[in-house]
Amino acid sequence: MEERADEGPSIEARAALLLQLRRAGVRDLSIMRAFETIPRELFAPHRFRDLAARDMSLPIGCGQTMPAAAALARRLEALRIEPHHRVLEVGTGSGFGAAVLSRLAREVVTIERYETLAIEARQRLAELGCANVEALFGDGLAADETRGYFDRIILHMSFHEQPPHAVMAALAPGGAAIFGRYAPPASADARPSERLALSHRDGEALWTTSDLWPCRLGAALNGRAKAL
Template identity: 55%
Template sequence: MIEPAKAAFEERAALLLAVRQAGVRDISVMRAIEAVPREAFAPYKFRDLANRNMALPLGCGQTMSRPADLGRRIEALRIGRGHRVLEVGTGSGYGTAILARLAREVVSLERYETLAIEAARRLAALPAANAAALHGDGLAPAPTLGQFDRIVVQAALDAPPAALLQLLSPGGALVYARRDFAEGEKRPRQRLIKVDRIEGGDLRENDLGPHSLGAAAFGVAKAL
C-alpha cells in the first residue's frame, strides 16, 4: 500500500511533468506552479484530483483550467518581478496565486460575485498579499484601474475589446484564446494569441498554436 504522503508527492511530480511536456520551459513559471498548492483552490469534493493535469468543475458553471494550459498562457506573457498584471476571469484564484509569485502586483476581475469572494478568501489564506480578486467585468474594465504591463484573459474571445486594450501599457503584452470560425464547421477552433503593444502604440499579434478555453461573457453576475 502506497503511503498518502508518497502518493501525493508522486502525483505532484507527474503534474509538473505534464506541464513541462505541454511545452512550458520557463523555470520561474515551473517553480510558481510547484509552489502553489492546487488542492487549496479546488472545490472540496474534487481535491483528490487537484494534482492531476485535468480541468475541474467550479461553481457558476465555470472550470479550473488544466495546469498545463494555464502554464502555457502564463509563460507566453514573460512576466517580470516589476510587472503589474491584470487577470480577466479569476475563477478559483489558482491562476491568480501563480501570477502573484511572478509579478509585483496582480489585479484579477471575476464577473461572478460568489467566485470572486471565494477566491479572495483563498488568496488571503495562502497568503498572496500582492494579489486582489475583485468582482467586476474584466471585458469592460474601469480606466481607473490604471495601466498594466501584462494582461491574461482566462477565456476565449473573438477579439479583445477596446476597453481592455486601452489598459495595456507601452511595451505590454496580452494573451487570450481566439475563436476562429472555419467555413462549414459548427464549433470554432481556438488559437492562443499574444498581442504586443509595440513602439508607437501599434498592436502586433503572434499565433502560439492551438488552445482551449471556455467562452468569455460580458457583464457581472452574483451567481448562476
C-alpha cells in the first residue's frame, strides 16, 4: 500500500531533521530524543505538513508562526532543563514547544493569548498524551502568582527591556528565563535587531543576564484575544 501524501514526513525525513539540529550545534541528547519522539507534522497546518520535517518556521493561525526546529532546540538547550523542573512557557502557538518540553520537564504550564490557538494546542497535546502539560488561554505576561514558582521560563517574544515583573517574579531563586530583547538600531533609519537573552535569578533580588545570539521572535503583546 502506498503511503498517503498527507500522512506527514517519513522516518528518513525525521532523521534528516535531527541531523540538521546537530549541524546547528544542538548536542543535548535529551532534546534530540524529544524532537525524535514528537511528530512535528501533527502541530503544523494541514497544507504545510509535508514541510514539517524541514528546519524552517511555518505559519499557523492568528498571524503566528511555529519556530524553526533548530531555533527552538537551541533555546531549550540554553535553558538547561532538568527532569525535576517546573517550566512556564509564554506563547503556546501550535503547542509543539510544550510537547517537547513535556519530555524534558516534570511539569509544564503553557499560556497562549489567542483563544483559537490555545484550544487547538490543548487538543493536540491531549492526543499525544502529554499529561504533564497544562495549556491555558490567558495573558502570560500577567501571570497569576498563585500558580507558584517555576524553575525555568521561556518567552517566545522580544521586549525592549526586561519582561514584565509579573512574569519574572514567578521564577524561583536559582531559576532561569530566556526571551528576546531589542537592541538599539545602528542608525536612525535602521530597524532594531533582536537578541536572545538568558536571565538567572541568583537570589531574591539578584539577577544576572547574558546576551546569547541573534533571534527573530517578534514583539511581545499583552492581553487576550479570541483570534487575530
